[in-house]
Amino acid sequence: MPDDDGCDWTVRPDRRGADDEPRVIVIGAGVAGMSTGCYARMSGMRTRIFEKHVLPGGCCTAWARDGYIFDYCIEWLIGTAPGNEAHRIWRELGALDGKSLTHFDMFNRVTDEDGRSVTFYNDPERLERHLLEISPADAELIRSFCRDLRRFIAIELYPFLTAPALRTVRERAETVRTVLPAFRLFWRTAATPMHAFADRFQDPLLRRAFRNIFFQDPEGFPLLPYLFNMAAAHHRNAGFPQGGSLGLARSIEERYTALGGSIAYRSRVARILVENDRAIGVELGNGRRYYADHVISACDGHTTVYSLLGGRYTGPRIDRLYDELRSSPGALFPAVVSAFAGVDGDLGSGHAHSTTYLLSAEDAARLPGALQRSLVVQLRSHYSDGFAPPGKSVIHCTYFSDFAYWKQLRATDRRAYWARKREVAAFVRSFLARLWPGIDERIELIDVASPATTKRYTGNLDGSILAWKAFSDADDVAARLVGRDRMRLPGLSGFSMAGQWVGLGGLIRAASTGRFVTQYLCAEWDMPFTAWESTVREPWRRERLGRLPQLDRASRREGSGG
Template sequence: MTAAISPQIPTAQTLYDAIIIGSGVGGLVTATQLAAKGAKVLVLESYIIPGGSAGYFEREGYRFDVGASMIFGFGTQGTTNLLTKALEAVNVSLETIPDPVQIHYHLPNNLEVKVHRNYEKFLQELTERFPHERQGIRKFYDECWKVFNCLNQMDLLSLEEPRYLTQVFFQHPLACLGLVKYLPQNAGDIARRYISDPVLLRFIDIECYCWSVVPADLTPMINAGMVFSDRHYGGINYPKGGVGQIAQKLVEGLEKAGGEIYYRAKVANIIVENNRAVGVQLTSGKEYRAKRIISNSTRWDTFEKLLPEIPAAEKKWQQRYQKSPSFLNLHLGVKAEVLPVGTECHHILLEDWEKMGETIFVSIPTLLDPDLAPNGYHIIHTFSPSWVEDWQVSPGEYDRRKEEVAGKIIKRLEQIFPGIDAALDYMEVGTPRTHRRFLNRVDGTYGPIPRRKLKGLLGMPFNRTSVPGLYCVGDSTFPGQGLNAVAFSGFACAHRVAVDLGLTKIIRNS
């Protein structure tokens, strides 16, 4: 991996408009949008490169994505193409490669379904598997489009800003009323209105699980509508050079706009004076002050580690949400001939509906961008949910367990890629402990999931917190997990902070 080089970190004499803790995509979108409006912004990143879960690392000629390679938000039309908009705001761009199929599902009882970029082709394929549910399939996915079309008519900014809400309502009254209708609903409730086949309902569960890590009953309809429609509208588009290019380009734009980012700058605590967040202190002891502090850490890391005590509002939130599992990751380099002609980039493998927590996710980004691997080889990144508690073992046992679990996953992959074991050229195994160490996420968690069935997105907090001057951004704020979702959170946070700072021209997304 090529380490980013930070400038000499100065003594804390400058008062910034905003300090962002962490350079995940949510934090970087917040930073770039504020810098584009003239705010003096500082991003503090504990690692040596930006991106967090959207970062990368290099080994023996392979460039691996840290997280998923299935990227939304790079469309060219509408308002939901948030990554495109984030880059444009700071005058940078990124070449992307369109993916014709979002996911190739390999499911129990030999059920195989491809989610084609072409909507009608996808519906046709799914209907061929469930011909008796023809009408229900179309009605459910068409209802997802109703949600998406509401979102796609308006600039996606802060729902905490009354003037913005008033402006949007008068511009798009029907779209706003539509979103209000869907806010308290979950995808599973909508699906059961139209569909009765239990296997098809299970399919919709795995459709949700592959990005929300919970079944349809616990997945907000707003999120489902966005994902299930944008994959056909804006499509899945892979960044040339790997997912890590997104963060690299956002940093380039941030610096062009006058913002700053420091690496190897780990925040130890948030400084609170007179009950207000006013700065941060690094583990080195250096302090930096700002009018507004924005945490791109998880809410658990923010309120349990960076502040002296947990506010009552956060305790209440933790009663509704819990940490999702982390992942066991296998980063593989394999001989190209092991992949048949026509292999899709993304796959999901599940052999038993009752064991959804053992789902295997597969990304093969070199099918879209061959330059990420040596000639004649492919990258296969495969991962499955895993809890950090399962890895609290001695060093010797830890290495043995990694080898054992990796072997089991490769054996399962042989079902869809026969000969993969013999074709291995490189393997690196990452556990929840790896995520915790390098991504600075408590227990390596993917983000929050509901403890019980909640009313859609109504329980998810926005960007402001109960601590004056402190905001949160990222996957533990509205609207939740996923790269485009955290970009939404970043736009909303930048909007809210800019209004609070008096940069009123940010009322409208430009």
């Protein structure tokens, strides 16, 4: 029976006409899944996306409560400035259609227990003056960092358009021309751990602050990503789009459906159908089967390999990722606890949009499952309009947390689980009152999402939002999955993987995997890969977010979300 896209997906591939457009099923309507759908549609394939949730976006999402919108994902978005490959991808996906963009002069501020602060300005001149005022004794190291930042500002390298194995000689030569003059800079900053660099500062605040430029210390990162992202922010290429995370997802969803693609929500894929070592379709949780010429999984990697495919198609790289590196310290990006505060009134001026507060041992002990002694406070109302009712504000507080701690609590003692979440809410309320005396009386609600919440809503392994950590051993293995293995699993045809579990974390990386996997498929089927930018320019409106869910109905009773 034909679906709403005019295609009967219940017909097996061997029973269709030879002149029918090739059909592709995509599992997951996150950014990677919808990107895959968009590029496949532009290249002449029929597509259908199956998504278990009621919203698109995966981790790139938001939820609502009492008129507040709690924007969960984007802190900065690479590709907000015209003239680079990252921006082109977002334009092809319609992600920025009709939207204003917010840019900040600083990346983050770090404040210690005594109230001393470091502001990481994106302008190297301003940053250098500021750091020298804090610690003249560290002049040599400060000037070295700012000198490298200037060098990165002079380089723009965003290799997101062509899949690694398909890059032409000309494309490779252009990359070499960009990289070669700065090879020593790339090599040195990639080989220098931020911890080792920061420990060279004499000033104790700078030693701690540099580790937290990315809000919290990702541990194991070298200098390179810090300089790269601050340089992007200097170019206004790391801004915040109007509508936020769910707004980005909704815009890509609109682009995809306008191209003729369809999404089935509340449709959990239970397994991938395989015959003679070839994927031929999917079976949903309700038993219904849908068939296609190719299946692409853009959902959690572990679920894909070991649940949907039953662990039958692995190899040395897959085994290393999910057996050896999964439990290796520093391979998987940490899970996060989020606490959103809805505040009656304005927060006033003079506050940074994002501040990492370094906590005393006593304060840190009050945060359940905390992995570091810090709390990030972001004034989300300063990022974009529409996140709070008129005259009100939203604050987002986060910290890295232990997934196993929350998983065990939720599984074995639900009362204790809710009690720990109430402790998070109580700490956030009291901590914000120190920053804004009297604000505790204006806080109307606090919604808390734990790592177990992330796992429950997205299926992500160990509640990790960003999957494998860049610049780790997992980075090298994942790069081979994309380049050498062409995003395929050994011994299985008719199947590919996309998303952060093969392309690593970050929204632009997730979006680019949708482009890459489609290019590989076009090459296999001898079809031309085609892509063009969206021409929609209608101004963005908050109403386009649609109806937003709450995390959990119990949130009103318990005072915190799912």
